[in-house]
């Protein structure tokens with residue numbers, strides 16, 4: 652058998668083209684190709700002009716994107732967006748444009764540090780960026796804006812229809828503090844579901860600058876207070892419920908413990924902390940969580956088992972209330988509801 656007819660050779664070869672596929676889609680996203688083709692199809696020269704790019708380069712990129720189903724080749728040099736490609740438009744309600752940019756320009760370079768991270772342990776960020784992951788974002792405003800939009804895009808896309816937020820008796824809650832909220836997309840999902848709720852978006856000062864406009868566009872701006880600060884210093888008081896959504900897995904145990912303790916200090920008895928994160932186990936979504944654990948490894952964080960969570964929660968003076976609920980849609984997320992011990 653010719654080696655290329657061997658299904659395992661073909662499968663591994665395909666796996667190894669992952670970086671090429673990521674960069675093709677991420678480059679289209681960074682160029683704004685989805686917006687350039689949003690209203691009318693175009694030749695590669697027209698698309699290049701709309702994007703401010705090189706016609707020959709754009710021609711070759713469009714050829715590759717056609718094989719991936721992002722654009723359709725209408726004739727030798729005339730292209731339109733497919734339904735898949737529509738997701739790269741900035742204005743699509745399920746846009747993944749910033750998520751794509753982040754995969755190509757932030758996570759791909761960081762993942763090139765996976766070998767040293769696996770060999771020596773610890774985050775790849777100092778070796779690749781010369782500083783920590785979030786310090787790198789703080790000094791790269793354009794990438795930071797894409798990261799914050801990517802978090803908002805995926806929070807809207809992943810949490811809107813899921814019941815991960817269902818583990819709290821929301822009618823008896825009035826104020827929710829979203830810690831490490833990004834632009835506040837998860838809080839916006841919650842506030843749209845529960846019109847009686849108000850809340851606080853709390854994140855680093857360089858992040859929350861974009862929150863008022865985002866929350867306004869999500870229709871909840873008037874019900875949210877935006878506060879800048881670091882959860883290693885303090886967390887705003889006065890919440891009936893605190894949220895930590897996709898935050899703790901970014902950090903090693905000692906930092907995750909410090910964040911939980913800061914929340915614990917802000918919480919009164921009776922307040923609850925809803926954590927949405929990976930919980931490694933046998934449940935649906937666990938395979939995706941294990942693969943994403945490599946993203947977390949290079950960032951300096953980790954996915955945790957329920958036993959790992961229990962240890963952290965206990966050390967922080969909190970207790971896990973009941974069992975975690977997993978994503979109702981088979982996604983790699985679980986909800987943990989914590990109370991003050």
Ligand SMILES: C[S@@+](CC[C@H](N)C(=O)[O-])C[C@H]1O[C@@H](n2cnc3c(N)ncnc32)[C@H](O)[C@@H]1O
Pocket residue numbers: 785802803806830831832833834836837853854855858880881882883895896897898901
């Ligand atoms: C993976 S994002 C999740 C954002 C949001 N919770 C969501 O799920 O869409 C982690 C968030 O933690 C924030 N963060 C990082 N370091 C922080 C710090 N020291 N204090 C407050 N927030 C921080 C980041 O800016 C980022 O918005």
